Amino acid sequence: MASTPSPDPADRLSSTIAQRADDASIHLATTTGLERSRGIHAMAIALEEARAEILEANTLDLEMSREMAVSELLQDWLKLTPERLQQAIKLLHRLSDTADPLLRVMNAPYSIASSQTYCQLVPLGVIALIYEAFPELGAIAAGLCLKTGNALILRGTQEASRTNSIIAQVLQGALETAKLPAGTIEWVSPEQGIPIQELTAEDDLINLIIPYGRASFVQQITQTATVPVLRTAMGNCYLYCSLSGDLDLARSIIVDSHASEPDPVNAIEKVLLNQAQARSSLTRFFAGLQEQGFRLRAEAELVEQFPDLLTLVQPQEWGCPYLKKIISFKLVEDLDGAIAWMNRYSSSHADCLVSESYAESRHFAQNVNSALVYINASPRFSRNPKQGDSVFLGISNQKGQWRGLISVESLMTLKQVVQGRGEL
Numbered sequence: 001m002a003s004t005p006s007p008d009p010a011d012r013l014s015s016t017i018a019q020r021a022d023d024a025s026i027h028l029a030t031t032t033g034l035e036r037s038r039g040i041h042a043m044a045i046a047l048e049e050a051r052a053e054i055l056e057a058n059t060l061d062l063e064m065s066r067e068m069a070v071s072e073l074l075q076d077w078l079k080l081t082p083e084r085l086q087q088a089i090k091l092l093h094r095l096s097d098t099a100d101p102l103l104r105v106m107n108a109p110y111s112i113a114s115s116q117t118y119c120q121l122v123p124l125g126v127i128a129l130i131y132e133a134f135p136e137l138g139a140i141a142a143g144l145c146l147k148t149g150n151a152l153i154l155r156g157t158q159e160a161s162r163t164n165s166i167i168a169q170v171l172q173g174a175l176e177t178a179k180l181p182a183g184t185i186e187w188v189s190p191e192q193g194i195p196i197q198e199l200t201a202e203d204d205l206i207n208l209i210i211p212y213g214r215a216s217f218v219q220q221i222t223q224t225a226t227v228p229v230l231r232t233a234m235g236n237c238y239l240y241c242s243l244s245g246d247l248d249l250a251r252s253i254i255v256d257s258h259a260s261e262p263d264p265v266n267a268i269e270k271v272l273l274n275q276a277q278a279r280s281s282l283t284r285f286f287a288g289l290q291e292q293g294f295r296l297r298a299e300a301e302l303v304e305q306f307p308d309l310l311t312l313v314q315p316q317e318w319g320c321p322y323l324k325k326i327i328s329f330k331l332v333e334d335l336d337g338a339i340a341w342m343n344r345y346s347s348s349h350a351d352c353l354v355s356e357s358y359a360e361s362r363h364f365a366q367n368v369n370s371a372l373v374y375i376n377a378s379p380r381f382s383r384n385p386k387q388g389d390s391v392f393l394g395i396s397n398q399k400g401q402w403r404g405l406i407s408v409e410s411l412m413t414l415k416q417v418v419q420g421r422g423e424l
Contacts, residue, residue, distance in 0.1 A: 014198045017186045018205035021126045024183030025151040033100025039178040040143050044092035046174035057162040065159050076262050077133035078160050088136040091384050091391050095143040098389045101408045116419040121412045123149035125207040130155045132213025135163040142171050148411045155188040200225035233397040234265040235321025236347040240272040240338035245354035247285045255292050256378040265381035266350040269322050272338045275331040298329040318345040343369045349397035350379045371404045
């Protein structure tokens with residue numbers, strides 16, 4: 001019997017969706033900043049008007065997730081509280097008020113004789129966000145993509161299907177009212193039967209994939225995608241407190257880093273301590289964290305000294321995020337030992353130092369392999385920081401496409417222009 005031929009790529013539903021988004025992206029690249037800002041404002045208003053419907057859908061998703069025995073972690077990420085929805089709406093209002101980032105002109109890194117050379121920011125084209133729970137991320141990503149003239153494809157997971165679907169429909173309706181092209185936002189429902197691997201192989205039409213969720217979720221998408229991937233990271237951030245550092249400050253930084261809800265993007269989960277640290281100071285340090293609700297683990301040497309406060313950490317935990325209020329401790333000889341351990345085991349997106357030494361601070365900043373370095377400061381992540389106009393989707397730990405905070409600049413690329421004088 002002859003085998004059934006595989007479907008032509010042009011006939012795949014994922015290709016149809018990606019083609020609509022690509023067509024929209026061509027139109028979006030020619031829109032004015034005012035038109036795109038009006039679209040973002042319309043999305044914010046539409047979400048406010050559909051608040052009750054969105055929250056009702058989320059309640060149904062939560063009930064279904066409990067019946068499906070979904071983990072507590074994913075349930076926390078899935079739960080869209082009125083406060084979280086309002087935060088997303090505020091972010092859209094902020095984005096609508098910021099200046100147009102497109103066509104911003106910058107000096108070129110080189111010059112050509114008898115010509116003017118410069119660079120300008122332009123959209124990437126089509127961006128796909130594949131996200132694990134976090135329903136409000138669809139709205140935030142929509143605002144960032146529209147601001148930068150990109151079309152967006154949203155692909156959530158089964159657990160948040162109702163909430164994601166309602167949000168996508170509301171956003172699409174708002175863009176239609178704002179007379180922006182159909183395809184500006186495309187929603188891929190899990191019920192459509194389009195595998196994630198198929199969507200991430202549309203490299204002729206999709207310009208960037210952003211996966212958001214647990215490390216295993218992000219890794220799975222990164223390994224199978226043929227489209228360029230902007231990898232996000234959360235958890236497994238390290239802090240080293242040197243002998244000159246203040247343990248009380250270190251404790252405050254750790255506690256504050258876990259206050260980013262619902263996703264602990266920059267939560268400090270591993271702490272390195274100088275082996276000469278006074279025992280009495282460590283007792284107060286550990287006890288203070290325990291009082292804040294943290295579960296504490298450590299290597300055998302520390303557990304032997306503080307058996308009432310610490311339990312034994314397993315070797316594989318040093319390189320894995322907890323995404324919970326758990327902290328593991330290890331003794332190191334000095335700053336270089338701390339840097340070497342971090343560079344081997346941390347997630348390399350946000351690592352911290354507590355030290356009163358300027359020399360140590362400079363040495364740490366220059367040698368730790370992290371996208372973001374915090375010195376005597378909390379790494380707590382906020383999508384809507386109090387100061388400045390920036391809005392952040394997450395943090396990337398990769399080198400190449402983009403590294404660090406994911407903002408409007410992350411979703412654009414450079415066009416280099418050479419303006420000659422007709423002299424050859």
